[in-house]
Amino acid sequence: MPDALKPADFHVLMALTQGPRHGYGLMKEVERESQGGVRLEIGSLYRLLARLLDSGLIEEADEDERRRYYRLSRLGHRVLKAEAARLAGLVELSRARKLLPEGRS
């Protein structure tokens, strides 16, 4: 089994599937999509972005004059897909063991 993505990484990558975002946009998006479960302040956010940039999961989109945008790289997209598949597998397993209600929630 591949290593799981950390929740914060996962949410950042997830947010970027909707198109390039700048730092502040990511902050809001992650908070909204995780329903407040993951809150990134600037320190953690940029530490994370730096790491994701380093490992090639995201890349810088064309800068406009004032701020930098980030977007998902192809590698990032693949990793995210793999993670989503892994999570989906887990969900199915949980259902089979009656840990989750049946049907689409």
Place this chain on the structure above:
Amino acid sequence: MRGLVGALLLLFPAAFRRKFGAEMLATFDRRWQEQPGWRLATRTALDLVLAAVQVRCSTHAPPVPHPKGDKVMTVLLQDLRFASRTLMRSPGFTVVALLTLALGIGVNTAMFSVAHAVLWRSFPYPHPERLAMVGEVDAHDPDNYWGASWPNLVDWRSRATSFELLAGVMHVQHILREGTNPIRISGAAVSYDFFQVMGVAPRMGRFFGQAEDRQGVPAVIVLSHRMWTELLGGDPAVLGRSIRFGPTSYTVTGVMPAGFEYRQSEFWTPLQQEIGPAEITHRNIWVLDPVGRLRSGISPAAAGREVEAIAAQIRQDHPETRRGLVVRAVPLPDALSRDLRPALLVLLGAVGFLLLIACGNIAGLMLVRGTARAKEMAIRRALGVGYARLLRQLLTESGVLAVVGGMAGIGLAFLATRSLGFLTRDPRLQSVPIDGSVLAFAAAITVATTILFGIVPAIGAARAGAAEALRSGHRAGGSRKHALAQQTMVVAEVALCLVLLAGAGLLLRSFHRLFEVNPGFRTERLVTLRIGLPLNYDSDASVNAFYRQVQDRLSVLPGVSASTIVSRLPITGGEGNGDIAIEGRPSAEGELGASTFRNVMPNYFDVMGIPLVRGRVLEDRDEGSSHHPVLINQGFAQRFWPGADPIGKRFKVGPRDGAQWQTIVGVVGDVRQIGLDSAAPFSTYQLLASGPQSRFELAVRAAGDAGTVMAAVQGALRKLDPALLIDNAKTMSERIDETVAPRRLNLLLFELFAGLALLLAAVGLYGVVAYSAGQRSHEFGIRMALGAQGGDVLRLVIGQGLKLALVGTAIGMTVTLYVTRLMTGLLFGVQPTDPPTLFAVAALLIAVALLACWIPAYRATRIAPVEALRIE
């Protein structure tokens, strides 16, 4: 807030900062716009510290998802992450703790930076520890500094071996007439070796030497860097240029380097050219403030003893120099900060107390948290987390708090030292730097506070027995021991707070006492100016004519009810004085003490509102009288003619061989000439017209608004002669305010610190009472279910808190009686153990304590019995 974020960004590696710094700030700005507040500020600050550590650690190791490198680092990182997460989870606690810490560390750092800058700063002279000011002081009152006479200094110099060099320094003031308006500047006349004593080189040109330090040679001058740049426009060709002070023209030989500063002198001239003939020959005219460079290895005290032995011999041979004096040598840095030292040391003590109170509060908070988390700790221990690891983790939590609090504190200190400029005009307090040693101090007290408030609760929480904690439900283990520790801390806080309040109370009372003092004249609506005449008024007749013109002009000015001219107004100090000799009463010179003297117009007493007690005031017909009519003050009359009529008696003020016999024609009321806080000295008043002076002061009693009159008077004077030097244009109340400004600043700071202490102690007390009331809500539920009234519970809870406050107050009172003695020098007209003040502050403290207890007590009575019982 943006500044704090910027400062915290410095924690990140430079490469990271270059890449993301600006963007992070911009992102933060947007976030701040959206929801500004303490929560966000705290979250962001904690988050930044944590992220910075993580980034720094991960740059050493390759970026792998699970760092397997250095074990210690990994653990530390986990602890850090865990600590900041825990802190963020209870923002209320975190914010209160951070604020308290920032306050404690901030005021301490600010006070330290001021003390450092004033008391222990590095002086711009090589080996400043070997520089000492030497001079005679009153044997019973070492703060009463007399200095030295020229002939005595010559003897000290030739006979003392403790000094490499010993220079004479005499304060002088000159009027500079460059540019449009003449200005008065201060400088020093110094013996030629002064510059060697200081050990500095000129920035340009040269110093004067022995050949120029004598009378009858062309005058020379060395300029301060400030005078050169600000008053002479930094003219590069200034050397060899001549500068006129009064009738004398001085050739510039040198300019001092920037940063060289000695008692706010703007220029230095050869002593022998400025000193008067009387000062050269008389051993009993103390005009010099000598400064010397000690031979290495000789202490100032030893040098003082050596010079004192020489001086004792001189006093033996010259009876006229006996004044109950003794020679003291004081290290120059101490001498230059002598006036500020007592206040600074007391204030440093006060902020130290404040820091202790802050630590007590945070320790209290941590204890409460520790108790609340005992179960969590117990579970973690049961799961196999070691004792040491738990302890370390709790300490990491305090550490994170302390680091963020400390940073905020340094920011606060920075703001505080910058705002000192609004509170005082003392040049020594204008640009207090936050430098390396200040930061080191801040770091040290941050570490110290972490240990103080962190260790005890951490040990308690980590040690709590696992089984015991799990068994006892929500009233977790060790609560009795915790409660005791908590109560002890609150008692200590209350005690410390009382000491600070007592200090503030005593200063406040001193301040009021000062303004109850009767200055001896009417101060209201009195407009004053200092005037210097240009050189063309070169005879007594022309000066007197000018006085008359001034009186004529001002008498018709609207809004002016009366005006008068005097050689020197009261209150602002700088008194001239001379030895008293009384006809028919043989006495050694100086034995009868000294008297101040003034030259006044006949209407001076009328305009100033100084009452005539006996005889008559001076009149115009006294001008040129061979009797030299004079007025004395009541204190003078009572001292020398108690119960007798002094009118017609004769006395002298000044050197016996030179001064005239003066005949007393009247006695006037005592005036506090030197300042509100010094007793009225012996004073004599002679007719101004008999000894007209080119530098004098003008007092105008306004009928209406003082500001309008001030402008009108200045306009009229300028019209009379545009070349007049007019300065110190102030109302008398402003002059008095200036003399009390240092006291006002002390009072203000002390009140601020005491107020903060009171707030912190109240919060501490509130915390303890609220906590214990919470713990006992079950018991209260039962009591109320069994029929106890709300009032009973209220009394119970308040009583418990009040007991702590009373014990603290009692202990604090005992400490106060010992400690306030240290601030005797800052008080005026009030004893350091003044019962009404101490009683009042104790009452205030108890009243605040009552309020702090009442809130949680009231809450305890509001809880429904059923609910309280259900909590279990």
